[in-house]
Amino acid sequence: xxxxxxxxxxxxxxxxxxxxxxxxxxxxxxxxxxxxxxxxxxxxxxxxxxxxxxxxxxxxxxxxxxxxxxxxxxxxxxxxxxxxxxxxxxxxxxxxxxxxxxxxxxxxxxxxxxxxxxxxxxxxxxxxxxxxxxxxxxxxxxxxxxxxxxxxxxxxxxxxxxxxxxxxxxxxxxxxxxxxxxxxxxxxxxxxxxxxxxxxxxxxxxxxxxxxxxxxxxx
Numbered sequence: 001x002x003x004x005x006x007x008x009x010x011x012x013x014x015x016x017x018x019x020x021x022x023x024x025x026x027x028x029x030x031x032x033x034x035x036x037x038x039x040x041x042x043x044x045x046x047x048x049x050x051x052x053x054x055x056x057x058x059x060x061x062x063x064x065x066x067x068x069x070x071x072x073x074x075x076x077x078x079x080x081x082x083x084x085x086x087x088x089x090x091x092x093x094x095x096x097x098x099x100x101x102x103x104x105x106x107x108x109x110x111x112x113x114x115x116x117x118x119x120x121x122x123x124x125x126x127x128x129x130x131x132x133x134x135x136x137x138x139x140x141x142x143x144x145x146x147x148x149x150x151x152x153x154x155x156x157x158x159x160x161x162x163x164x165x166x167x168x169x170x171x172x173x174x175x176x177x178x179x180x181x182x183x184x185x186x187x188x189x190x191x192x193x194x195x196x197x198x199x200x201x202x203x204x205x206x207x208x209x210x211x212x213x214x215x216x217x218x219x
Contacts, residue, residue, distance in 0.1 A: 001195055001196065001197050001199065001200070002181070002191060002195065002196045002199040002200070002201055003191075003195050004191055004192070004193070004194050004195050005054065005116065005118065005188075005191045005192050006054070007054065007055070007113075008113060008114055008115045008116055009054060009055070009114070009115075009116040009117070009118060010054070010055040010056065010057050010109065010112070010114045010116070010117055010118070011045060011046065011049045011054065011055070011056050011057070011118050011120070012057045012058075012059070012099070012117050012118065012119045012120070012121075012131070013042060013046070013056070013057070013058045013059070013083060013120055013121050014059050014099060014119060014120065014121030014122060014127050014128050014131055015059055015060065015061045015070065015121050015122045015123075015127050016039075016042065016058070016079055016080050016083040016121050016122065017060065017061060017070055017076065017077055017078065017079060017080065017122075018069075018075065018076045018077070018078050018079070018080055019068070019069030019070045019074070019076030019077060020033075020070070020080075020122040020123065020150075021033070022069045022076060023152055025067075025068075025069055026123070026152040027152040027153040027154065027155070027161075027164070028153075028155050028161075030153060030155075030161055031152060031153065032152065032153055032163075032164055033150050033151060033152045033153075033164050034150055034151060034152075034163075034164035034165040034167075034168045035147060035149070035150040035165075035168065036150075037147070038120075038122075038147065038148055038149060038150040039080060039082070039083065041120070041145065041147050041148035041185040042083055042120050042121070042148045043082045043083060044185060044189065045118070045120060045145065045148060045185060045188060045189065046082075046083065048189055048192055049192070050086070052192060054192075055089075055090075055112055055114055056085070056086075056089045056090070057089065057090040057091075057092070057105070057108075057109070058079075058085045058089065058090065058091045058092070059091075059092050059093075059094050059099040059105075059121075059127070059131070060072060060077070060079070060091055060092070060093050060094070061077075061093075061094060061095070061127065062077070062093050062094070062095050063095065064095050064096075072093065090105075090108055090112075092104070092105045092108070094127075097126055097127045097130035097131075098127070098130040098131050098133075098134050099127070099130075099131040099134075100131060100134045100135065100138065101130075101134070106138060109140070114140075115140060115141055116140065116141040116142070116143070117135050117140045117141070117142045117143065118143045118145060118183075118188055119131060119132050119135070119142065119143065119144050119145070119149075119180070120144075120145045120148035120149055121148075121149060122149070122150060122151070123149075123150065123151040123152065124146075124149040124150060124151040124167070124168045124171045124172065125151050125154075125167050125168065125170075125171035126151070128144070128149050128171075129171050129174070129175060132144055132175050132179050132180050133175065133179045135179075135180075136175075136178070136179030136180055136203055137179070141201070141203075142179060142180040142181070142203065143180055143181050143182075143183050143188070144172065144175055144176070144180045144181070144182050144183070145182075145183050145184065145185050145188050146168075146172045146182050146183070146184065147184050147185050148185050148188075149168070149172075150164075150168065151164055151167050151168045151171065152164050152167070153167065154167050176202055177202040177203065178203065179203060180202070180203055181199075181200075181201045181202040181203055182202065183199075187199065
């Protein structure tokens with residue numbers, strides 16, 4: 001069973017900025033991305049989180065790279081329409097892939113008594129994955145909504161152009177069961193309404209105490 005998302009559960013939107021869709025910058029001349037519906041899935045989750053007055057957290061990337069479109073002073077560093085933060089919501093500016101590196105995000109989450117994170121955003125294999133891995137290792141009960149994430153193709157050192165869907169799928173597979181539990185957006189929305197008995201948490205980095213409780217049928 002996965003328990004209902006309540007006040008201890010934050011929706012974390014990673015780098016939902018206009019520059020993620022400058023595909024030639026990220027994937028070269030053949031630049032392309034997967035999951036064109038990712039933004040709509042994010043918007044649905046964001047609307048419902050706000051309706052329920054649950055915590056919402058954003059990261060905003062301010063790249064160290066001189067050529068990156070993800071800089072806060074550029075138009076491409078602005079938030080995508082419909083995914084802008086509200087004044088009372090937490091916004092953390094970061095300059096590396098992980099949202100929990102060099103920021104006060106963990107401190108803010110702990111102060112808000114947030115122990116569960118539902119992660120969406122860009123790019124699946126970069127800032128999303130780095131943040132999910134770190135959050136899982138810090139002991140947050142972490143969920144990745146895979147259809148509310150997207151990435152681009154990647155060109156390897158040997159010149160092979162790896163399709164965006166392949167990059168996304170491998171990244172999700174790497175995270176699930178080790179650092180997080182992967183969900184689809186309809187499941188995440190259902191978990192805002194109640195427990196889902198048919199689902200199981202998948203993270204492999206549970207504490208020994210939690211594993212003992214699971215074996216005893218206590219959770």
